[in-house]
Amino acid sequence: MLTQETLNRAEARVPRYTSYPTAPHFAKAIGPLQVAQWYADIPDDRPVSVYVHVPFCAQLCWYCGCNTTIASKYASVHNYVDTLLRELAHARTVLRHRLPVGQIHFGGGTPNALSPVDFARIADALHEMFDIGVDTRFDVELDPRILDAKMAWMLVASGVTRVNLGIQDFDPTVQAAINRVQPVELVEARLADLRAAGLPEFGVDLLYGLPHQTEATIAATVDKVADLGASRVALFGYAHVPWMKPHQKLLEPHGLPGIEARMKLMAHAHARLAARGYRRIGIDHFARADDELAVAAGEGRLARNFQGYTTDRAETLLAFGPSAIAAFREGYAQNHTRLDEWRAAVEGKELPVARGVALSDDDRVRREIIVRLMCDMSVDLDALAPGRRFPDAFARIDRFAAEGLCTRDGAHIAIPPPARSFARIVASAFDAYLDGGEARHSVAV
Numbered sequence: 001m002l003t004q005e006t007l008n009r010a011e012a013r014v015p016r017y018t019s020y021p022t023a024p025h026f027a028k029a030i031g032p033l034q035v036a037q038w039y040a041d042i043p044d045d046r047p048v049s050v051y052v053h054v055p056f057c058a059q060l061c062w063y064c065g066c067n068t069t070i071a072s073k074y075a076s077v078h079n080y081v082d083t084l085l086r087e088l089a090h091a092r093t094v095l096r097h098r099l100p101v102g103q104i105h106f107g108g109g110t111p112n113a114l115s116p117v118d119f120a121r122i123a124d125a126l127h128e129m130f131d132i133g134v135d136t137r138f139d140v141e142l143d144p145r146i147l148d149a150k151m152a153w154m155l156v157a158s159g160v161t162r163v164n165l166g167i168q169d170f171d172p173t174v175q176a177a178i179n180r181v182q183p184v185e186l187v188e189a190r191l192a193d194l195r196a197a198g199l200p201e202f203g204v205d206l207l208y209g210l211p212h213q214t215e216a217t218i219a220a221t222v223d224k225v226a227d228l229g230a231s232r233v234a235l236f237g238y239a240h241v242p243w244m245k246p247h248q249k250l251l252e253p254h255g256l257p258g259i260e261a262r263m264k265l266m267a268h269a270h271a272r273l274a275a276r277g278y279r280r281i282g283i284d285h286f287a288r289a290d291d292e293l294a295v296a297a298g299e300g301r302l303a304r305n306f307q308g309y310t311t312d313r314a315e316t317l318l319a320f321g322p323s324a325i326a327a328f329r330e331g332y333a334q335n336h337t338r339l340d341e342w343r344a345a346v347e348g349k350e351l352p353v354a355r356g357v358a359l360s361d362d363d364r365v366r367r368e369i370i371v372r373l374m375c376d377m378s379v380d381l382d383a384l385a386p387g388r389r390f391p392d393a394f395a396r397i398d399r400f401a402a403e404g405l406c407t408r409d410g411a412h413i414a415i416p417p418p419a420r421s422f423a424r425i426v427a428s429a430f431d432a433y434l435d436g437g438e439a440r441h442s443v444a445v
C-alpha cells in the first residue's frame with residue numbers, strides 16, 4: 001500500500017542529474033572564447049567522448065521532450081550535415097591535439113533520419129579529426145520505423161558497435177495515442193537487418209506513465225522486448241512538461257495515469273524485467289548479467305552523463321550540433337538550441353556555445369556525491385570528501401531518512417532497495433542550487 005507521504009515524495013520535481021549543476025543553471029557568462037580555452041587545455045593522454053546531436057525526426061511523438069524538428073524536405077537535413085561538418089572543422093582548429101576517443105554517441109532527434117551517405121560523412125569527419133580505434137565504443141539511437149538494410153550496413157561500415165531502439169510500448173492502443181505506431185513485426189524485421197549487418201547487441205527505451213497503459217500492457221511489452229533479445233532496457237517515467245513542450249497536451253484527452261497509477265506501472269515493469277533476467281542498474285536502467293553496463297555496475301564502475309547511465313567515465317565530452325552539451329574539467333558548455341542561431345554561430349566561425357557554467361571545487365565534490373548516490377545507491381563522505389561537512393545536506397538527508405528514503409550512519413548514506421526509485425530526491429539533498437532556481441523539473445518517479 002502506497003502511503004500519501006510516499007506519493008507526495010514521488011510527485012516532487014527534482015532534476016534527473018545528468019549533470020551537476022544542471023542545465024537550468026547554465027548562464028551566458030560562458031561563451032565561445034572561454035570554451036575555446038577549455039578545448040585547448042584538454043589533456044591528450046586520456047580518451048575523450050564525443051556526442052553528435054541530430055535534431056530531426058520523421059514524425060513527432062506526442063510524448064517527445066527532445067530538441068528536434070520534423071523536416072518536410074530532406075534538403076534541410078542535408079544542409080544541417082554541411083553545417084555540422086563546418087562546426088567539426090572549426091573545433092579541429094581549436095584543439096591542440098588529435099585526441100583519442102573512447103566513446104561516440106549519436107542521439108537526437110533521430111540519427112537515422114540522416115541518409116546513409118550523410119551519416120557516413122559525419123563518421124568520416126570524426127575519424128579524420130580524432131584517434132578512433134578498435135576499442136572505441138560507437139552507440140547510435142535509432143527509430144526502427146525509418147531504418148532499412150542499407151542504413152544498417154552503413155552503420156557497421158562507419159564503426160558503430162551498438163544501437164539503441166526507441167520502442168516505448170508495443171500496445172497498439174498506446175502507440176496510437178502517442179502517435180508512434182510500430183508493430184512488433186516491424187521491429188523484428190529491422191533487428192534482422194541489424195543482425196545481418198553485424199550488429200547483434202541492442203538496447204531499447206521504454207516509457208511508463210503513458211495513456212492507456214495497464215499492468216497487463218506493460219508486462220506484455222517487457223516480454224516482447226525480452227523475447228526479441230534486448231541486452232539492455234532503459235525504463236523512463238514519461239515526463240509531462242507541457243509548459244516546455246506544448247504538443248504534449250495532445251496526450252491529455254486520452255487521460256494520463258496519476259501518480260499512484262504511475263508508481264504501480266513502474267513497479268510492475270520492474271518486477272517483470274527482473275523475472276525476465278534483467279538486473280536493475282541505477283534507478284531506471286536494466287541489463288542482462290553479461291551486458292557491460294551490468295558488469296560495470298557490479299564492479300562499482302558505473303557512471304552517469306547526459307545519456308543517463310553509462311560505462312563511460314571520460315572527464316571530457318565534446319558535443320556537436322544544436323543544444324548539445326559538452327563537459328570539460330573546467331565546466332559545462334551548451335550549444336545554441338535553435339537551429340538558426342547555432343548555424344549563424346558556426347557560419348561566423350566561432351564555437352556555437354550559448355551558455356554554460358564553470359565548476360567550483362564545491363560543485364565538483366557535490367557532483368561526485370550525487371553521481372555515486374545515483375549509481376551505487378550509497379556514498380561514504382569520509383572516503384569521498386574527507387574533512388568536508390555538509391550541514392545543509394545532512395539536515396535534508398535526516399528528513400529523508402525519517403521517511404525511509406535513505407539511512408545515514410555518520411558520513412555513510414545509503415538508499416535501501418525499496419526506496420531506489422527515490423534516488424533523485426535523496427541526491428537532491430546535496431544540490432546547492434535547488435532552492436535558488438525556478439526551473440520546473442519532471443516528477444521524481
Ligand code: SF4
Nearest residue numbers: 057060061064066109
Ligand atoms: S523519435 Fe524520439 S526525438 Fe523524435 S519525436 Fe519521437 S520521441 Fe522525439
